[in-house]
Amino acid sequence: MRRVLLAAVSSVTCVSLLTARPGGPSQDKPRTCADLRATKSKVYGFHLAQMAEAEIAAKGKELDEFWKSVQAAGPLGASCLKEMLAAEKTDHSFQFDAGEVLYQLDRSPEALSLIRDSITQADFQETDPANYLSLSLALALAGVDIQPLAAKLLRYPNAAIHISEHSLDLDADTSALFLYGAMPTAQASKALVSELQAPEPFVRAAAAHLLAEQMTEEAFAALSQWSGLGKIEEDYRRNDIQAILKYQPPNAADFANPKFTREQVLKTIARLPHTQKEFDDAMSTRGAAFDKQMREKKLSQAQLSQAVAESEPIYGIAGHSAFLSSAVATLQSEDFEWVREARRKSLFNVSDESLDEYLAFTQIMIWMLNRLDLYKEYRAH
Numbered sequence: 001m002r003r004v005l006l007a008a009v010s011s012v013t014c015v016s017l018l019t020a021r022p023g024g025p026s027q028d029k030p031r032t033c034a035d036l037r038a039t040k041s042k043v044y045g046f047h048l049a050q051m052a053e054a055e056i057a058a059k060g061k062e063l064d065e066f067w068k069s070v071q072a073a074g075p076l077g078a079s080c081l082k083e084m085l086a087a088e089k090t091d092h093s094f095q096f097d098a099g100e101v102l103y104q105l106d107r108s109p110e111a112l113s114l115i116r117d118s119i120t121q122a123d124f125q126e127t128d129p130a131n132y133l134s135l136s137l138a139l140a141l142a143g144v145d146i147q148p149l150a151a152k153l154l155r156y157p158n159a160a161i162h163i164s165e166h167s168l169d170l171d172a173d174t175s176a177l178f179l180y181g182a183m184p185t186a187q188a189s190k191a192l193v194s195e196l197q198a199p200e201p202f203v204r205a206a207a208a209h210l211l212a213e214q215m216t217e218e219a220f221a222a223l224s225q226w227s228g229l230g231k232i233e234e235d236y237r238r239n240d241i242q243a244i245l246k247y248q249p250p251n252a253a254d255f256a257n258p259k260f261t262r263e264q265v266l267k268t269i270a271r272l273p274h275t276q277k278e279f280d281d282a283m284s285t286r287g288a289a290f291d292k293q294m295r296e297k298k299l300s301q302a303q304l305s306q307a308v309a310e311s312e313p314i315y316g317i318a319g320h321s322a323f324l325s326s327a328v329a330t331l332q333s334e335d336f337e338w339v340r341e342a343r344r345k346s347l348f349n350v351s352d353e354s355l356d357e358y359l360a361f362t363q364i365m366i367w368m369l370n371r372l373d374l375y376k377e378y379r380a381h
Helices: 002-010 012-019 031-043 054-071 076-085 092-105 109-120 129-141 147-154 171-182 185-195 201-214 217-225 237-245 262-271 276-297 300-310 320-328 333-345 352-372
Strands: 160-163 168-171
Touching: 031 054, 031 076, 031 320, 054 076, 054 092, 076 092, 076 109, 076 160, 076 185, 092 109, 092 129, 109 129, 109 147, 129 171, 147 171, 147 185, 147 201, 168 171, 168 333, 171 185, 171 201, 171 333, 171 352, 185 217, 185 237, 201 217, 201 237, 217 237, 237 333, 237 352, 262 333, 276 300, 300 320, 333 352
Parallel strands: none
Antiparallel strands: 160 168
16 A cells, blocks of 8 residues: 555656646736745655555645646756755655656766765655666666666665556665666776675675676676675575576587678667667668568568567667677677676666666676686686
């Protein structure tokens, strides 16, 4: 029930920005910053856990009107919102809602840093963690240092985050993966290494799991000397870490006769979309042409799946088995860092598609580790 109640309130800010229209009731008279501050003091200060469902529904309408007023005030509303947000220290619901709205109104470095510092105070009993995750990732993509936001999510015990837009359920490690995976590699590795000494056992275990997937020299060096691996209780975490720390002799037959050359692999990866606009452009051009070609061939579902597996990737590499095996067979050690960066860029939204891409690149990197025997001084043989 709590997730339903959260949705009634925590998503209202986004709805406000989408539904407010010129001439609406919130624009009958100009608003001053004093007006907005006075309204804010009336509508905020609530706690969802202490409210009945009917009260939450009524509160949602109040918040909707308030945020429409902020938007209708134009530049004054944005400026006033920054002032209110900078001054607020205790109302975590307002801090998060205001951060979401300000992100839509002002993308200046000053505003983005203010948003980051404000939503770090989020209370996951009052704020839907799905919204927190999406906004945190958006800040990362805008170049903001989100290490405090990632660390907070890492400490959310037994996280189970539902992304309704994609019908996607994320566990604790996968949720944090979006943030640490989107951070600059050196920064993420350094942050996760420090978390190996966290006082909470579940934080140490999650940090080790995410650190192993970084596959940097700093990550390998830290994990090869870390004494906590045997204390990790979850099999999936321990198995994933050991799969990366232990050399696995590759089967040469799996990568024989690659369909794509190294140059083709690098060119294809470089052309992959990394924003929604780039994705839409690829879909309307090369994607549309491929779909037309497949329709004209009148393939069965099995034949269509095989054609996709053998084809050159357009939107992403996940599911393109011929391309994946070609990448492993042809890429060299000097390409490993480049692949890691391509993997980081694949996380451009919180979706199953982005996650599939990240994991596909991760699989290429693991195969490359073994085929080229990279970081051998840190891995068990």
